[in-house]
Amino acid sequence: MTQKEYKRTTVTAALPYANGGVHIGHLAGVYVPADIYVRYLRLKKRDVVFIGGSDEHGVPVTIRAKKEGITVQQVVDRYHEMIKKSFEDFGISFDIYSRTTSDIHHKFASDFFRTLYDKGELEEITEEQYCDAVTGEFLTDRNIVGTCPRCGAEGAYGDQCEKCGATLSPDELINPTNKNNPGNPLTKKATKNWYLPLGKWQDWLKQWILEEHKEWRSNVYGQCKSWLDMDLQPRAMTRDLDWGIPVPVEGADGKVLYVWFDAPIGYISNTKELCDNNPEKWGTWQQWWQDEDTRLLHFIGKDNIVFHCLIFPVMMKAHGGYIMPENVPANEFLNLEDDKISTSRNWAVWLHEYLVDMPNKQDVLRYVLTANAPETKDNNFTWKDYQEHNNSELVAIYGNFVNRALQLTKKYFNGIVPECGALQSVDEQAIAEFKDVKNNVETLLEQFKFREAQKEAMNLARIGNRYITECEPWKVWKTDPERVKTILFVCLQLTANLAIAFEPFLPFSSAKLRQLLNLDSFEWEQLGSMDILKASHQLNEPELLFEKIEDSVIEAQLQKLEDTKKANEAETYEPEPIKENVDFETFEKLDIRVGLVTSCEKVKKSKKLLKFHIDDGTKDGRTILSGIAAYYEDPQELVGKQVLFVANFAPRKMMGEESQGMILSAVNYDGTLSVTTTSKDVKPGSIVG
């Protein structure tokens, strides 16, 4: 694929925003593929650096800080630590994971901006912009709400009305106000900002991307093309805000660098931090960002395409001296149980929670996310899928083959690698098959086809299972023990090959397998070879590589999601509209009373009905049937409670019983029912009014 032979590779993974945790969508889209690729290159002994870090500027963290009553720094500290820790525990092998609030970054980004400014690469534009008349803060279109001029809906945004879909500008809104401070009036103030004139670089971008990088993924190429077919507008690189990197220009008080300006520079400043800390090992940062022999790769999600393919390259080009990305493998999005992943709705599987709920199952998640990777279209993660991939692939195919090989070796040869005898055609065929795997995996990885590459690695185990079944060493042992030596020798070499092939994908399992095989180290070039384990080498005690995941574990996760859904519904609950007014006489017609429940039981053959006996102050009391059985599993808990009931309801037969009235229940937001009761003890039969 790559025509040029590069000396080294710089790999970046999108900087997660320090306003929440990392979830499976981030992992599947960016971090797992990036990590696979980097581990592969390292195993090939290539020079590679893997850069990550938290993006800690921008507006949302300031809003969160305000809401929680803590400082912005406290917010970003909290999430930075959390994200960093969970990446580590998950085995995302960043060479550095730093942050955009670091001193090095502030200075670097500031200098970068200043260079553009001094070279005259930025345009100064003064504009009237909306701001909150009370607080004075500037507002983006999206943070202005008002009444839609077309459909009259309330709560239309400054850029679009969600109700009718009309594209709007804030000027068109009726009664515009600050979304975060409803009611505050707006005014307009002139403000000066610095813009990057993208149009100036349009021809260069067209040549570089549309002509020279036709091999980029179609989603990336198509998105770039659609932008490049229009006239690119200047893009503001500064904002009126007090959180961020101050604009290093005279007269720019109260202005900071736009997050999208400073965040990608974080890739570079983090590299610098890494190199400064250990120059012997890492050399200079310039070597990773400015040397023509370095290949630059950005792993991102599809929403970041224009920033990484157009804006950041223009920033680097305008600055001068930087290399351009050689590829930007952007993934599509992952859904969760058929619903969009959403931070605000808490609809996600959070990495930090997964690591607690599913201890030592990092590789299972890595495997499933890769097997289901949203490489060409949005995909769906379901827990059932997760269980299936684990149980029928990792356990049944990979883990099982390894276990067969190790157990048989233990049984027949005390865990010592036997001598290889003369090869038969069945052996040679298996060996020939698994020699192809190396090339196939390499080709696929170089094309960023991780899903297929992993499947190809799994083929090794399939080959192994087929081979061992065909050779039946457990049978041959009885007649020809010498032959069993060769069979198991081949199986063990296959096992060692599996450890190598899966290292980029399943690093924890490969480490464990390497330990079981009692191997100190291995490298990619050994993949496909038949002498990784020498005869008479002692193996360690066999252990299972993967465990079956039981239904109960999956059900617990599904329940967790179900609870989230419930909580979301509760949050977005809106009461039913109030009914038409009635006069007092109408109300008076209803005779509502207090009753004491003296007995309560399920009505046979009915799913819904409970049969109450109520003390209503009369000698015999009355019987009332109520359709709330589904919400009171144990009817006994209602006995002794005072309830409100309509006493002058016309009696009605249900399931053969007569119901004399109606017990009042509240209908909860989710449709569940709750019997009403009194707050103090009241004599049965008392009037409610």
Next chain:
RNA sequence: CGCGGGAUGGAGAAGUGGUCAACUCGCUCGGCUCAUAACCAAGAGAACGGUGGUUCGAGUCCACCUCCCGCAACCA
């Protein structure tokens, strides 16, 4: 509204003009028993989102349409 990406058996997913639409999981039926009821073999199952067109021939090219996602707050 516009622009970009996508829609292939129950699920994932190859395939860009021409052998029975590959492969993985699931399913059915055999076999095996070394192995975590794991393994191996065989089989069933897709008129390739819809309509129309180009062509000797289309999942593959063209037109129109439908649905999903992104570009547009949070966000991979």
